[in-house]
Structure formats: C-alpha cells, structure tokens
Amino acid sequence: MKAGIIVFPGTNCDRDAEFALKMAGFDVEYIWHDFENIKKYNLVFIPGGFSYGDYLRAGALAKFSPVMKEVERYVEEDRGLVLGICNGFQILTEAGLLKGALTKNKTLKFICKDVDVKVINKETPFAKHIKKESLTIPIAHAEGNYYIEDYDYLKENNLIAFEYVDNPNGSIGNIAGIYNEKFNVLGMMPHPERNSLKTLGNGDGLEILLSIRRALENE
Numbered sequence: 001m002k003a004g005i006i007v008f009p010g011t012n013c014d015r016d017a018e019f020a021l022k023m024a025g026f027d028v029e030y031i032w033h034d035f036e037n038i039k040k041y042n043l044v045f046i047p048g049g050f051s052y053g054d055y056l057r058a059g060a061l062a063k064f065s066p067v068m069k070e071v072e073r074y075v076e077e078d079r080g081l082v083l084g085i086c087n088g089f090q091i092l093t094e095a096g097l098l099k100g101a102l103t104k105n106k107t108l109k110f111i112c113k114d115v116d117v118k119v120i121n122k123e124t125p126f127a128k129h130i131k132k133e134s135l136t137i138p139i140a141h142a143e144g145n146y147y148i149e150d151y152d153y154l155k156e157n158n159l160i161a162f163e164y165v166d167n168p169n170g171s172i173g174n175i176a177g178i179y180n181e182k183f184n185v186l187g188m189m190p191h192p193e194r195n196s197l198k199t200l201g202n203g204d205g206l207e208i209l210l211s212i213r214r215a216l217e218n219e
C-alpha cells in the first residue's frame with residue numbers, strides 16, 4: 001500500500017506524516033509540489049505547515065502549485081484517497097476540492113493543544129475501521145475556524161467527518177473535518193500523525209491511518 005506525501009515550500013509536518021504512515025503499514029514517498037504525476041499512490045497525503053509562509057491566506061498560494069492540478073484529476077478519476085491535515089485541509093478548500101473555508105481562529109491566536117473529536121460519519125474508508133466514538137488529537141493552527149454558508153448541505157449529505165467536543169476556534173457546527181461528496185477526500189484540522197504512538201499521547205491518531213489502510217486493502 002503506497003502513500004505519497006506532497007511537500008510544498010513551507011510544509012513542516014511531512015516527516016511526522018512519514019513516520020505515522022509507516023506505523024500504519026504504508027510504503028511512503030515524498031512528492032515535491034511541482035511534480036505532475038501521482039498515478040501510483042493509493043493515498044495522497046497533504047501535510048500541515050505553512051506552505052508559502054501562509055501569505056495572503058493559508059493555502060491560497062499552494063493551490064497554484066502544478067501538483068494540485070494532478071490532485072484534482074486523481075480525485076476526479078477515483079485513483080485513490082486524499083487526506084489533508086491542517087495546512088493540507090486549508091489547501092484543499094482553497095483549491096475547491098473541499099467546500100467551505102478556514103478563517104482565523106475566533107481568539108485571533110495560534111492554538112496548540114490536544115482536543116477531543118467525535119467521529120461523525122463512520123461509513124467512509126477513512127473512518128469505517130475506527131473503533132472508538134471519539135479520538136484525542138492535537139491541533140496547532142491560527143486559521144482553523146471552519147466556515148460554510150450552507151452548513152445544512154454538509155449535514156444532510158453526511159459530509160461532516162469529525163466534530164470538536166469543546167470547540168477551540170469558533171468553527172461552525174464544531175466542525176473539525178469534512179469530506180467531499182465522493183468520500184475520497186478528507187480534510188481535518190487536528191493532526192493524527194502527531195498522536196500515532198502511545199508514547200506521544202494515546203495513539204488515537206493512528207486509528208484513522210489504520211482505517212484508511214484497511215479500507216484500501218479490502219477494496
């Protein structure tokens with residue numbers, strides 16, 4: 001099972017992602033942002049960080065990197081799954097691959113702490129093998145306040161992946177992560193790769209990556 005981690009100038013969670021994906025049983029390669037061919041990966045992972053220094057808005061410049069056109073085709077042609085974490089989630093919304101937008105935290109401060117999230121839609125490859133009802137996963141962001149005009153659309157179509165138990169940033173409906181309509185893209189603000197071992201917390205983050213690997217294997 002092969003995962004490709006996209007690296008932009010300013011990405012800083014790529015090594016943690018590699019470590020966690022290997023823990024979950026993936027073979028891992030890096031994909032530099034000007035790469036135009038991502039055919040061979042079962043999972044494309046867009047990690048966190050500060051792509052292009054978060055200039056303009058987090059993710060607003062990264063969406064123009066050549067690799068993002070290929071990610072669009074990858075999603076459209078159902079070649080595998082895409083997981084965007086934090087800055088990865090911001091890039092996916094900026095690129096229009098996920099609905100809504102990540103705006104500044106309601107406190108206007110960078111927040112770095114562990115949060116509990118409830119698993120909302122369990123019928124997707126990303127979540128169907130998660131055994132727990134809620135997971136403890138760290139957040140670290142300044143622009144994690146998720147907003148969408150048509151919140152009901154997300155609810156009615158089961159596009160909400162995770163909700164915060166105790167909303168840290170002002171996100172509408174306590175949203176911590178969402179899916180696209182084909183359920184082959186997940187974006188989430190918490191960092192599962194930062195809690196992939198019991199010694200890093202309780203290992204809850206690995207549940208998500210293991211669920212993805214198992215679902216891909218059973219396809």
Ligand SMILES: NC(=O)CC[C@H](N)C(=O)O
Pocket residue numbers: 047048049050051054058085086087088140141142143144
């Ligand atoms: N952890 C990350 O991915 C960095 C956060 C992000 N660019 C922000 O501050 O909103």
